[in-house]
Amino acid sequence: MTLPATMACVGGGVIGSAWAARFVLNGVDVTIADPSPDAERIAHEVLANAVRAWDLLGLPTDTSVRGDLSVTDSIAAAVADADHVQESVPERLTLKQKVLAEIEASARPDAVIASSTSGFRPSVLQADLLHPERLVVGHPFNPVYLLPLVEVVGGRATDADVVERARAHYRAAGMKPLHVRVEIDAFIADRLLEAVWREGLWLVADGVATTSEIDDAIRYGFGLRWAQMGMFETYRVAGGEAGMRHFIAQFGEALSWPWTKLTDVPELTDELIDTIAEQSDAQSGRHSIRELEQIRDANLAAILLALEHNRWGAGQTLADQRAAVAGPHGLPTPR
Amino acid sequence: MTLPATMACVGGGVIGSAWAARFVLNGVDVTIADPSPDAERIAHEVLANAVRAWDLLGLPTDTSVRGDLSVTDSIAAAVADADHVQESVPERLTLKQKVLAEIEASARPDAVIASSTSGFRPSVLQADLLHPERLVVGHPFNPVYLLPLVEVVGGRATDADVVERARAHYRAAGMKPLHVRVEIDAFIADRLLEAVWREGLWLVADGVATTSEIDDAIRYGFGLRWAQMGMFETYRVAGGEAGMRHFIAQFGEALSWPWTKLTDVPELTDELIDTIAEQSDAQSGRHSIRELEQIRDANLAAILLALEHNRWGAGQTLADQRAAVAGPHGLPTPR
Numbered sequence: 001m002t003l004p005a006t007m008a009c010v011g012g013g014v015i016g017s018a019w020a021a022r023f024v025l026n027g028v029d030v031t032i033a034d035p036s037p038d039a040e041r042i043a044h045e046v047l048a049n050a051v052r053a054w055d056l057l058g059l060p061t062d063t064s065v066r067g068d069l070s071v072t073d074s075i076a077a078a079v080a081d082a083d084h085v086q087e088s089v090p091e092r093l094t095l096k097q098k099v100l101a102e103i104e105a106s107a108r109p110d111a112v113i114a115s116s117t118s119g120f121r122p123s124v125l126q127a128d129l130l131h132p133e134r135l136v137v138g139h140p141f142n143p144v145y146l147l148p149l150v151e152v153v154g155g156r157a158t159d160a161d162v163v164e165r166a167r168a169h170y171r172a173a174g175m176k177p178l179h180v181r182v183e184i185d186a187f188i189a190d191r192l193l194e195a196v197w198r199e200g201l202w203l204v205a206d207g208v209a210t211t212s213e214i215d216d217a218i219r220y221g222f223g224l225r226w227a228q229m230g231m232f233e234t235y236r237v238a239g240g241e242a243g244m245r246h247f248i249a250q251f252g253e254a255l256s257w258p259w260t261k262l263t264d265v266p267e268l269t270d271e272l273i274d275t276i277a278e279q280s281d282a283q284s285g286r287h288s289i290r291e292l293e294q295i296r297d298a299n300l301a302a303i304l305l306a307l308e309h310n311r312w313g314a315g316q317t318l319a320d321q322r323a324a325v326a327g328p329h330g331l332p333t334p335r
Numbered sequence: 336m337t338l339p340a341t342m343a344c345v346g347g348g349v350i351g352s353a354w355a356a357r358f359v360l361n362g363v364d365v366t367i368a369d370p371s372p373d374a375e376r377i378a379h380e381v382l383a384n385a386v387r388a389w390d391l392l393g394l395p396t397d398t399s400v401r402g403d404l405s406v407t408d409s410i411a412a413a414v415a416d417a418d419h420v421q422e423s424v425p426e427r428l429t430l431k432q433k434v435l436a437e438i439e440a441s442a443r444p445d446a447v448i449a450s451s452t453s454g455f456r457p458s459v460l461q462a463d464l465l466h467p468e469r470l471v472v473g474h475p476f477n478p479v480y481l482l483p484l485v486e487v488v489g490g491r492a493t494d495a496d497v498v499e500r501a502r503a504h505y506r507a508a509g510m511k512p513l514h515v516r517v518e519i520d521a522f523i524a525d526r527l528l529e530a531v532w533r534e535g536l537w538l539v540a541d542g543v544a545t546t547s548e549i550d551d552a553i554r555y556g557f558g559l560r561w562a563q564m565g566m567f568e569t570y571r572v573a574g575g576e577a578g579m580r581h582f583i584a585q586f587g588e589a590l591s592w593p594w595t596k597l598t599d600v601p602e603l604t605d606e607l608i609d610t611i612a613e614q615s616d617a618q619s620g621r622h623s624i625r626e627l628e629q630i631r632d633a634n635l636a637a638i639l640l641a642l643e644h645n646r647w648g649a650g651q652t653l654a655d656q657r658a659a660v661a662g663p664h665g666l667p668t669p670r
Contacts, residue, residue, distance in 0.1 A: 147555070148555045149556030176551070178551050178555070188543070191538060196531060198530065209517070209523050213523065214527075214566065215568050219563055220513070221482055223558070223562050224482055224562045225482070225631070227558050227561070228558075229627075230550020230553035231535055231550060233618060233619050237627045276583055277580040279567075289574075299563035304559070307637065314555050
């Protein structure tokens with residue numbers, strides 16, 4: 001195991017608190033730095049969600065295996081003793097740069113400083129740091145305590161060893177670090193997500209479909225496929241006996257069909273925001289956000305267990321984690 | 336139940352054969368029309384896959400509940416007696432129009448004629464038909480015998496009653512018909528899929544990531560989310576206590592960030608096709624297509640069962656289907 005002995009989460013919102021929960025449940029002492037008066041409450045609510053989800057997974061959650069969770073408003077105090085600092089403040093470049101400078105001023109020389117940014121390149125984030133070699137991107141996916149993916153991206157000045165240590169920390173916490181070898185804005189997953197977001201906004205803006213209909217088009221169809229095989233492997237299979245090359249050449253033709261010209265960026269007017277918010281209320285408003293989180297987590301836990309039984313994809317990652325925490329006596333997989 | 340008494344599948348490839356398998360397992364007599372000498376073999380191989388998958392779902396598959404499956408090279412013979420004709424020939428407009436004209440010449444006046452097209456608008460497909468009112472799009476998702484989604488789209492000349500009957504047929508066969516109310520090229524799901532495909536091709540073409548890395552970015556992260564909630568509901572939850580409006584306004588800003596300018600359509604050169612085919616071989620080549628199909632189907636069955644236990648999304652559709660086939664004595668859900 002190569003878990004950090006202590007961790008600091010700078011920024012205690014939805015993402016930061018979920019980072020903290022994942023590592024606390026792995027036995028790591030975590031300090032959250034966040035100036036908000038709600039930070040303590042949010043941290044413990046998210047931890048409670050994580051405990052509920054891990055109970056469904058059959059992973060140990062009792063207090064004897066947990067690390068300590070504390071919350072402070074001082075970045076300096078939180079990071080002073082941390083092996084791994086995870087920055088998850090709002091997605092504004094100047095704010096992130098300011099916070100990262102504050103972190104490096106108090107962090108240990110050998111600390112890994114990781115940013116949860118979903119889009120800024122690490123070379124940009126580290127440009128004004130005194131010790132840019134410690135800075136790496138570790139971009140997670142909500143809910144961080146359940147989804148295994150974390151995109152790990154080094155910048156021009158990042159030490160190769162820091163990239164490796166970040167990956168080891170994440171892997172030891174039960175995650176699937178994906179090394180993004182070429183540094184681009186938005187990395188890999190958010191490039192794909194951004195494309196779907198653009199297209200979804202067009203469909204709503206043009207009055208073609210509601211948010212609920214678009215979501216159904218995802219979760220009753222290709223969303224089920226993508227929980228286990230990605231786009232390219234799915235198409236390989238769909239190509240059947242004729243093979244991948246044939247499939248691409250055939251499907252590729254669609255790139256010159258009329259609808260592929262719809263690549264403009266839609267304007268996010270107040271009217272469109274209103275439409276989406278109203279449709280979303282109609283779709284999901286009968287559940288509170290907390291209820292939706294718990295529905296989501298119960299579904300994700302069930303899907304992860306289903307894939308674990310098949311030893312495939314994210315289920316294999318969970319099986320590896322279970323083996324790691326099981327020790328010599330093993331740990332049963334719940335059915 | 337409003338299953339068709341008899342069905343014709345015109346085109347017996349991966350899609351057409353899987354349509355046939357779904358309806359045969361629902362007790363419907365199906366005739367496939369396909370001139371290929373491989374059609375008979377493919378139809379029975381796909382049916383065998385479907386039986387394996389339904390066995391995993393705990394749905395009845397024994398021969399006593401199945402309809403008859405036959406294969407002919409004559410469209411006229413296949414469609415003459417069919418309540419529902421499902422056209423699934425290759426995605427070339429002139430071919431589809433020619434085949435649909437052949438179908439309507441022999442189909443019963445009251446037959447539903449549905450096209451599996453993934454992109455052509457029904458108004459275009461029906462333009463030259465003598466009885467365009469019978470033509471509707473019923474766009475399914477591979478594997479058709481497992482994934483519940485079917486996009487149902489009427490054209491300008493389509494009878495409203497035909498749309499309703501097509502939806503009823505699909506629903507009775509255990510599917511989730513999504514009525515696409517506004518007719519656009521590529522409908523809803525393939526608009527989204529096309530956007531991801533474009534972006535994925537850029538990532539490969541630019542050497543940023545391999546097909547395997549892109550697939551991992553999907554299946555260890557947002558793909559898991561999308562098996563149960565779509566994009567908008569996911570973001571609603573991610574927005575947390577601040578709510579959907581706040582989330583959209585914040586995330587929407589990303590639309591004006593640099594990476595959203597990457598909306599050009601990549602050129603599908605021979606070199607890019609070679610790169611993708613080679614990367615796909617490296618990723619999945621250790622499994623045959625048949626093996627990959629069975630891995631995929633076992634995963635999808637397990638995910639559907641997991642969601643059925645939570646009575647959510649595609650799992651609720653499966654629960655409804657189980658209740659429908661169970662009769663008064665019920666049918667146990669496997670664990």
